[in-house]
Amino acid sequence: MESIVTLYERETADPATLPSTLATYYGGGFTLPVQETSARPYVIANFVETLDGIISYNAPGQMDSKIISGDNAQDKVVMGLLRASADAVIFGSNALQENHLHIPAFVAPTFTAEYDALRTQQGRKERWPISVVLSRNGQVNLTNKTFHTPGLRAIIATTEQGSAYLAQQSLPEGTEVRIIEEDEKSAAQVSPERVLQLLAREYGVRVALYEGGPMLLATFLEQNVVDELFLTLAPQIAGHDVGLHRLSLVEGHAFMPVDALWTTLLSVKLAGSHLLLRYRFK
Numbered sequence: 063m064e065s066i067v068t069l070y071e072r073e074t075a076d077p078a079t080l081p082s083t084l085a086t087y088y089g090g091g092f093t094l095p096v097q098e099t100s101a102r103p104y105v106i107a108n109f110v111e112t113l114d115g116i117i118s119y120n121a122p123g124q125m126d127s128k129i130i131s132g133d134n135a136q137d138k139v140v141m142g143l144l145r146a147s148a149d150a151v152i153f154g155s156n157a158l159q160e161n162h163l164h165i166p167a168f169v170a171p172t173f174t175a176e177y178d179a180l181r182t183q184q185g186r187k188e189r190w191p192i193s194v195v196l197s198r199n200g201q202v203n204l205t206n207k208t209f210h211t212p213g214l215r216a217i218i219a220t221t222e223q224g225s226a227y228l229a230q231q232s233l234p235e236g237t238e239v240r241i242i243e244e245d246e247k248s249a250a251q252v253s254p255e256r257v258l259q260l261l262a263r264e265y266g267v268r269v270a271l272y273e274g275g276p277m278l279l280a281t282f283l284e285q286n287v288v289d290e291l292f293l294t295l296a297p298q299i300a301g302h303d304v305g306l307h308r309l310s311l312v313e314g315h316a317f318m319p320v321d322a323l324w325t326t327l328l329s330v331k332l333a334g335s336h337l338l339l340r341y342r343f344k
Contacts, residue, residue, distance in 0.1 A: 063087070063135045063136065063139075064136070064333075064334065065086055065087050065088075065089060066087060066088055066089040066136050066139075066140075066331045066332065066333050066338065067089055067331065067332040067333075068089035068090050068329065068330075068331050068332075069330045069331060069332055070327075070329060070330040071090070071328070071329045072326070072327065072328045072329065073328070074090065074091075075090060075091030075092055075093045076091045076093075077090055077091045078091065079091035079092055079093050080092055080143075080176075080180060081176040081179045081180055081183070083173070083176055084139075084143065084173060084176040084177075084180065087136075087139055087173075088139070088140070088143060088331075089331055092143060092147070094106065094147060094269055094290075096268050096269055097268065098268070100262060100268070101259060101262060102255070102258035102259050102261075102262050102287060103149065103150070103258055103261055103262050103267045103268050103269055103270040104268065104269050104270070104289050104290075105258065105269075105270050105271075105272060105282070105287055105288050105289050105290075106144060106148070106269070106270075106271055106272065106288075106289060106290040106291070106292060107271075107272040107273075107279065107282070107288050107290070107291050107292065108140075108141060108144050108271060108272070108273060108291075108292040108293075109127075109279075109291070109292070109293055109294070109311060110127050110130050110131040110134075110137060110293070110294040110295075110296055111130065111293065111294070111295065111296065111310075111311055112130060112295075112296055112298050112299055112300045113295065113296070113297065113298065113299050114299050114300060114301065114302075115310045115311060116130065116300035116301075116302075116308045116309065116310060117130060117276060117309050117310060117311055118130065118276075118308065118309040119300060119308055120306070120307060120308050120309050121306065126160070130296055130298075130300075131294060131296050131336070132296060132298070132336075134294070134296070134333060134334070134336050135170075136333030136334070136336065136338070137294045137333065137336060137338070138169040138170045139170045139173060140292065140294070140338060141169045141170070142166040142167065142168075142169050142170035142173055142177055143166070143177070143180075144271050144292060145164065145165060145166040145169075145177075145190075145191055145271060146166040146177040146180045146181055147180070147184065147269060147271075148191045148269045148270060148271035149186065149188075149191055149192065149261075149265070149266070149267040149268055149269050149270065150191050150192040150193075150194050150261055150265070150267045150269075150270045150271070151164040151165075151191045151192070151193055151194065151270075151271045151272075151273055152194045152196065152254075152257070152270055152271065152272050152273065152274060153193075153194070153195065153196070153272075153273045153274040153275075153278075154195070154196050154197070154274040154275055154277075154278045155195055155196070155197040155201065155202040155203070156275060157195075157273070157274065157275070158195065158202055158203040158206040158208060159203060161206065161207060163193075163207055163208060163211060163214070164191070164193050164208070164273060165190040165191070165211075165214065166190070188213075188215070189213060190213065190214050190215075191271065192215045192216070192217060192261075192265065192267070193208050193214060193215070193216045193217070194216075194217045194219060194257065194261065194270075195208070195216065195217070195218045195219065196219050196220075196251065196252045196254075196257065196274070196278065197218060197219070197220050197224055197252070198220065198221055198223075198224055198251060198252055199220075199221075199223060199224050199227060200218070200220045200221075200223070200224025200225060200226075200227035200228040200239075201224075201227060202218060202228075204231060204232070204233065204234060204237075209234035209236075209237050210234055215236065215238075216234075216236070216237045216238070217237075217238045217239075217240055217265075218237065218238070218239045218240070219240050219242050219252050219257045219260070220239060220240070220241065220242065220252060221241065221242065221244055221252065222241055222244075224241075225239055225241045240260060242256050242257055242260065243256060251277075251278055251281045253285070254278075254281055254282045254285050254287050255285045255287055258270060258287055272288065275309070275313075276309050276310060276311055276312055276313035276314070277313045277314045279311070279312055279313075280312045280313060280314045280315035281314075281315075283312060283315070283317075283323060284315055286343075288343055289342065289343060290328070290340065290341065290342050290343065291325065291340070291341045291343070292338070292339070292340050293311075293338075293339045293340075293341065294333075294336055294337070294338050294339070295336065295337040295338075295339060296336055297335040297336060323343055323344075324343075324344050325341035325342060325343050325344060326341065326342045326344060327339070327340075327341055328340040328341060328342050
């Protein structure tokens with residue numbers, strides 16, 4: 063696997079911030095502006111999209127982001143790096159349809175030792191970030207390996223209605239259900255802002271990684287609780303058609319010029335013909 067090439071960095075990070083092998087492959091160091099105490103965690107989001115902005119073909123058997131990325135090895139290394147740098151990974155219940163674990167080594171097992179070393183270096187006490195599943199109705203796939211992997215903490219953040227439903231199910235051992243007070247600003251979703259406040263207040267989460275879908279991302283962006291976006295630009299074009307809606311980065315909310323979100327470019331990295339972009343929201 064070829065190393066990632068750093069083309070631009072607004073602020074250069076010391077390579078010593080990463081284990082040496084990981085720093086070599088990443089093309090330098092990596093840091094996040096983490097505050098020791100805050101009302102909510104520092105939130106980063108990670109996506110891959112085509113040149114024309116498609117994140118999913120949205121067709122049976124064609125939903126996986128690996129189809130968009132071309133299963134790019136460097137992209138997976140960065141995904142693992144972001145997971146290793148987070149206290150919690152947040153996603154929606156639809157992600158539980160896939161047999162996937164939101165832990166660093168699952169996407170890049172070659173770097174398992176490096177990810178473990180990084181978490182130790184950063185002072186994190188748990189080997190893996192907490193998996194936080196957001197579900198308004200509580201109807202989640204409890205057979206998913208997220209809830210059956212020893213050492214992996216899992217939280218289902220839901221409403222009172224969702225909690226009542228889950229109370230009638232056989233919950234896997236160690237799975238926590240937390241009721242999130244409903245918020246008019248996010249009536250169709252569990253409130254991201256209140257979930258983040260809970261994670262900071264009761265679980266000591268200082269960095270949270272968002273790996274959910276584009277509908278839930280729209281709610282996070284509406285509530286202005288995403289601090290950075292890591293976006294891999296894959297060198298393919300998917301196209302649109304009237305009869306097939308393909309998902310783009312943000313779905314379910316159309317910002318207007320008066321409230322559109324602007325970002326600052328922090329870095330550009332090259333992985334073959336893929337571009338790895340990092341932005342900070344203003």
